[in-house]
Amino acid sequence: MFADPTTFVNQGATAPVTPPPPPVAEILAEGIPASEIRPTVTRDGEDHDRIRRFLVSVLTPRYIAALEPKIRRLADRLVDELPADGRADFVNAFAYRLPLEVVLDLFGISGASGAQIHEWTTHAMSMFWGTFTLEEHLVAARGYVDFQRFLAETVQRARTGSGDDVVSRLVNLDIGGDAPLTDGEAVGLLLGLLSAGHETSMNLISLTMLQVLRSPSIWQRMIDDPSVIPAVxxxxxxxxxxxxxxxxxxxxxxxLGGRTIAAGQRLSVVVGSANRDPAVFDHPSEFDPDRAFDSPHLSFGRGVHFCVGAPLARLEARVAFEVLTQRLPSLRLQPGFTPSYRPNSVQRFLERLDVEWDG
Ligand code: HEM
Structure with missing residues (x-):
């Protein structure tokens, strides 16, 4: 499926899992029309390529490698700011903050707190792929529209200013004479980048932390020999x-796989299942950092939409674990902690991760 982007397209693939009922649709009508909100991952063909080319030109390997000292300082600061009583929800205290601050800095976004932007992206993710009660749906819709307004102001400032930051370059991008980016499209792209650029990394850091704290011998190995961290x-x-x-x-x-798919059908391709395929990975349901990856996992997708942020995500997670293992070697799960996940058809959101450490 990944190998055939002409037959299996992205445009129209990500319609909301829970279609908005009338009171929610009313709120959404105050925002930007859904047809204009088209993040990179919802585009196909040349329409996709030209945005992707721009992102690839920003997120070069050299640029990302140069971010390492900044990410390390940020991780250190987040550890300094942890509560003095030695107990925290790791998702809220660390895992979302690190990647969010990196993308806000990368795109030069200011004017709202990180906590506010995180709340908005949480609502945006739910609006696309979540399931909820009407009450929750209304709250998410309001947050989603507020986020659009904030981004529309950011786009306006960038259009009229003379800055050379990434947002200014993006909104003024010459993407072909016939189709300059509209304000709504620029909002959609930013919305996608701020969400994709931190929620996924947050999940990688917190979910991996859950696994290593469940296996204290792996955590100890990471402390003793940080060179194992990239494999973890x-x-x-x-x-x-x-x-x-x-x-x-x-x-x-x-x-596909011996099944007939009719034109117009949407497919939810569960890479989480492919990543545990026993025909590809030995003992697939075991967390084994010594695994030899004879075949790659599919966590960053494959083909024309392969994640443009993959090197950044790997860097953030590596630096996070390097800092945490050295600064908080006694980190452990709080007794009785049971993981729960936010319902979402695309992302695996750990709701919280209750940890403790010796002061
Ligand atoms: C662990 C962290 C991450 C994971 C698991 C992840 C996963 C993915 C996956 C699976 C795709 C492909 C979607 C598809 O084929 O439809 C994708 C695309 C994308 N990701 Fe990531 N991502 C992560 C981090 C990031 C970061 C840090 C950024 C940006 C700073 C980012 C930006 C993007 C963008 C812009 C696309 C769309 C690419 C395109 O359509 O050409 N991601 N990501």
């Missing part, structure tokens, strides 16, 4: 699959 992160990507499912839509009748 890679196994975290495979084992937990932070983006566990990817949507596509069949543009034509097709055959």
């Amino acid at each position: 992160v890679e196994e975290g990507l495979r084992f937990e699959s932070p983006a566990h499912s990817i949507w596509r839509k069949a543009a034509a009748d097709a055959e």
Whole structure:
């Protein structure tokens, strides 16, 4: 499916899992029309390529490598700011903050607190792929529209200013004479980047942390020999699959795995399942950092939409674990902690991760 982006397209593939009932639709009508909100991952063909080319030109390997000292300082600061009583919800105290601050800095976004932007992206993710009660749906819709307004102001400032930051370059991007980016499209792209650029990394860091704290011998190995950390992160990507499912839509009748797919059908491709395929991975349901990856996992997708942020996500997770193992070697799960997950058809959101450490 990944190998055939002409038959299995992205446009129209990510329609909301829970269609908005009338009171929710009323709130959404105050925002930007859904047809204009088109993050990179919802585009196909040349329309997709030109945005992707821009992102690839920003997120170069050299640029990402140069971010390492900054990410390390940030991780250190987040550890300094942990509560003095030696207990915290790791998702809220660390895992979302590190990647969020990195993308806000990367895109030069200011004017709202990180906590506010995180709340908004949480609502945006739920609006696309969540399931909820009407009450929750109304709250998410309001947050989603507020987020659009904030981003619309950011886009306006960038259009009229003379800055050379990434947002200014993006909104003024010459993407072909016939189709300059509209304000709504620029909002949609930013919305996608801020969400994709931190929620997935947050999930990778928190889900991998859950696994290593469940296996104290692995945590101890990471403390004693930090060179094992990249392998732990890679196994975290495979084992937990932070983006566990990817949507596509069949543009034509097709055959896939012996099944007939009719044109127009949407497919939820569960990479979380592929990543535990016993025909590909030995002892797939075991978290094993010593695994030899004869075949790659699919956690960053494959093909024309392969995650442009993959090197950044790997760097953030590696630095996070390098800092945490050295600064908080006594880190452990709080007794009785039981993980729970936010319902979402694409992302695996650990709701909280209650940890403690010796002061
Ligand atoms: C652990 C962290 C991450 C995971 C698991 C992840 C996963 C993915 C996956 C599976 C896709 C492909 C979706 C598809 O084929 O439909 C994707 C695309 C994308 N990711 Fe990531 N991602 C992560 C981090 C990031 C970061 C840090 C950024 C940006 C700073 C980012 C930006 C993007 C963008 C812009 C796309 C769309 C690419 C395109 O359509 O050409 N991601 N990501």
